[in-house]
Amino acid sequence: xxxxxxxxxxxxxxxxxxxxxxxxxxxxxxxxxxxxxxxxxxxxxxxxxxxxxxxxxxxxxxxxxxxxxxxxxxxxxxxxxxxxxxxxxxxxxxxxxxxxxxxxxxxxxxxxxxx
Numbered sequence: 001x002x003x004x005x006x007x008x009x010x011x012x013x014x015x016x017x018x019x020x021x022x023x024x025x026x027x028x029x030x031x032x033x034x035x036x037x038x039x040x041x042x043x044x045x046x047x048x049x050x051x052x053x054x055x056x057x058x059x060x061x062x063x064x065x066x067x068x069x070x071x072x073x074x075x076x077x078x079x080x081x082x083x084x085x086x087x088x089x090x091x092x093x094x095x096x097x098x099x100x101x102x103x104x105x106x107x108x109x110x111x112x113x114x115x
Contacts, residue, residue: 003039007032073115081112088113
């Protein structure tokens with residue numbers, strides 16, 4: 001309950017947190033009760049979302065779907081990587097390899113060369 005901890009820290013620093021719209025003073029007993037209820041509802045909702053997410057992932061896996069980014073390189077990326085590697089062995093500069101292969105960034109080029 002980070003909210004309660006935060007309210008305790010405010011109390012130590014003599015800071016009063018008030019909500020004019022809700023007419024609440026979180027330094028009072030009633031205000032702390034409302035803050036506790038808000039925190040409990042928030043934690044409950046977080047657990048509901050987590051449960052739904054796990055259920056959805058389980059259902060997707062049961063249907064054979066696997067989430068996440070595919071590992072490795074696509075076929076076109078493998079061809080670009082091979083060409084970039086050959087050009088690097090020939091002694092071309094990074095900029096020349098980028099221009100010859102159509103690879104957009106140096107970071108991608110280095111990744112392809114390592115591949």
